[in-house]
Amino acid sequence: MSSVKLRLNTSTATKAVLAKIGNPQREEPLQTSKEVFEIAEADQEPLTAIFLKPFKNLIGHRFTHHASLDQHEISNCAKAIFADEGQLLPRGIEIAQRLYAKSNHPNIKAGDLCIALLKEVHIEGELVNGICILKSDSVTPFLSITVNNGDLRLSTEHGINPDKIDKGCLILDFWQQKGHYVLTFDRGGADTKFWVREFLGVEAVPDAAFLTNAYAKMAVSFLEEQKAGSIPDDDTPPWETATAAKGALDYFDDRDKFELEDFEKEVLKSPDMIAQFQEHRARVEEEQGQPLETSFEISKKDVSKVKKRIASVLKLDTGVEIHVKPAASEEQPVLERGFDDKKGMKYVKVYYNKDLNAGP
Incomplete structure (x- = not known):
């Protein structure tokens, strides 16, 4: 399956339903909008940019249900809103109620929820x-300088930091019969199953981008583990493991x-x-909640993304860190390790042609 072509810069957020989501286990309440919040025309452009910024370059998902999509609560709410904008308030409240009901784990934080309609x-x-x-799980203090009686005053306000929105989902009126086209993220990190599986009930769309990402990352992590585990002490140079991982990506290239x-x-x-590797793949499939196809078209763009994320850092007990890109050791070694008998210490020798910080 080829990747879907998506552009977000044509979009406009026009109205929203708001909520404050507590944790029912801690007896924190749920508070929802009594009316739809109409976004003023002057605010539409900046708010739309804030809403959509986190969704750039994400893997596509779709709603899934063990029995039938007709029984999927979030999917049904989305269908109703797409069919009639007047359903934004009641269905938005339903979405907030579902999230509140799923937020009963002690680690889930209370937060602010915004459900916006995009055109x-x-x-x-x-x-x-x-x-x-x-959903934003935290508020950030902001400083504001205002004029009061001809003088300037400094005050503190608390609000949502647009760069630190914790969780998000973008549902599009596309592929309705297949479960809609959905983008989602969760910066919580610890347990994304709560947001992705329990609340949203989505799975990744097995297109070229997703499968290339999945297998490329899987190959890198597996080969790095194997390389590190093949040497009995902690003396494995990090650039060796990174180079081994990059070697696996050459297959995709x-x-x-x-x-x-x-x-x-x-x-x-x-x-x-x-x-x-087959055992490693089985663990990844279990974590993602879906099997991975074994044959697909390779997305070169996504191979490049994975390569850029390969980093090797040697942290030394003397307070020195050496950052090495895998490509640095491809043609000829630029690092040499050894032991100095006089000092009784290990050393790393670095070869280079020019100090790039020194200027021309």
């Missing part, structure tokens, strides 16, 4: 409506199509490594 999201050549759901069996033979080679 003219550009997807696959169509302009469709969207529903943006954002050299081909237009991924075939799992071919990847195992070309990259992993030994039966023992193949068996361990």
Whole structure:
């Protein structure tokens, strides 16, 4: 399946339903809007930019249900709103009530919820409506200088930091019969299952972008684990593990199509490594809650993204950190390790042609 073409810069947020979501286990209340909040025309452009900023470059998802999509609560709320904007308030309150009911784990924080209606999201050549759901678990103090009786005063206000919105979901009126096209993120980190599975009930769309990301990241993490685990002490140079991981990504660079069996033979080679990788893949599939296809078109753009995330850092007990890009050791070694008998200490020798901080 090819990746969906999506543009968000044509969109406009026009109205919203707001809520304060507590944790029912701590007997914190749920408070919801009594009326739809109409976004003033002057505020639409900046608010839309804030709402949609976190959704750039995310993997597509879709609603899923073990029995039938007709029984999926969030999907049904979205369908009703897309069919009739007048349903934004009652269905928005339903969404808030569902989130409140699912927020009964002790680690889930209380927060502010915004459910906004978006106009003219550009997807696959169509302009469709969207529903943006954002939850912020914390407020940030902001300083404000104001004029009072001809003098200036400094005051503190508390509000939502647009760069630190914790959780979000963007539902588009597209692929309705397949579970809608959904983008989602959760910066909480500890347990994304609460937001993605329990509240939203979505799974990733198994398109080229998702599968390339999944397998590329999986191969990198697996080979780094294998490289680090193959040496009994902690003396494994981090650039060696990073270079090994990048070597696996060369497989993706050299081909237009991924075939799992071919990847195992070309990259992993030994039966023992193949068996361990299959176990690793099974764990990843369990975490993601869905099986991964074994044959797909490779998304070169996503291979490049994974490569950029490969970093190698050597942290030393003398307070020195050495950051090395994997490409640095490809053509010829630029780092040399050794032991100085006089000082009784290990050392790292760095070769270079020019100090880039020194200028021309």
